Amino acid sequence: MDLYQALQGRRSIRKYKPDPIPADLLEKVLDAARMAPSWKNLQCWKFIVVQDPARKEQLAESLPAANPALKAVREQAPVVIALCADPQQSGIQDGKEYYLLDAGLAMLQLMLAAYAEGLGTCWVCWFDEAKARAVLQVPDRYRVVGLTPLGVPEHAPSPRPRQELEEIVYMEEWGRPYKK
Numbered sequence: 001m002d003l004y005q006a007l008q009g010r011r012s013i014r015k016y017k018p019d020p021i022p023a024d025l026l027e028k029v030l031d032a033a034r035m036a037p038s039w040k041n042l043q044c045w046k047f048i049v050v051q052d053p054a055r056k057e058q059l060a061e062s063l064p065a066a067n068p069a070l071k072a073v074r075e076q077a078p079v080v081i082a083l084c085a086d087p088q089q090s091g092i093q094d095g096k097e098y099y100l101l102d103a104g105l106a107m108l109q110l111m112l113a114a115y116a117e118g119l120g121t122c123w124v125c126w127f128d129e130a131k132a133r134a135v136l137q138v139p140d141r142y143r144v145v146g147l148t149p150l151g152v153p154e155h156a157p158s159p160r161p162r163q164e165l166e167e168i169v170y171m172e173e174w175g176r177p178y179k180k
């Protein structure tokens with residue numbers, strides 16, 4: 001799939017078919033995440049692949065009832081991937097903690113690769129980290145940055161709105177309007 005097609009076509013998927021994901025395909029999308037850029041190439045991330053239905057259910061208990069991705073994590077998606085990152089294995093510059101950025105880039109690469117393979121994902125960050133940490137046995141030095149269900153989409157959501165380029169791009173300096 002063309003990269004731009006993936007960038008335009010990817011959606012957050014919150015309804016999944018129960019179809020299992022072949023191990024080779026799972027490895028392919030994990031490998032896409034592995035190739036992400038990171039602060040000083042320190043690759044501060046770890047991925048936990050959760051497939052056991054009982055553990056997925058326990059993990060889902062870390063999501064509030066109002067989280068629209070709850071059902072996907074709890075019972076629909078055959079796989080849930082938890083993304084963890086070690087802040088000490090990344091950098092802090094002017095108070096900006098780059099482990100979050102490193103982890104986010106890895107997750108985005110995974111999501112785009114999944115989309116290119118016909119699979120759905122949905123970033124999930126609205127969860128109780130302490131609960132997720134306990135369920136997944138994550139060591140204290142790692143933060144649980146996010147989760148994503150992974151599976152065959154059961155729906156094709158329409159695109160969510162995005163700001164226009166004119167609203168978010170300046171030319172040369174802050175406030176100078178964008179021109180093509």
Ligand SMILES: Cc1cc2nc3c(=O)[nH]c(=O)nc-3n(C[C@H](O)[C@H](O)[C@H](O)COP(=O)(O)O)c2cc1C
Nearest residue numbers: 010011012014067068069122123124125126127160
């Ligand atoms: C950092 C981050 C956290 C998110 N957390 C959640 C979440 O907890 N639950 C959920 O349903 N969607 C979550 N989303 C998905 C966003 O709602 C979604 O990306 C946004 O509405 C745009 O829709 P799209 O991904 O289909 O383009 C999250 C996205 C990001 C980037």
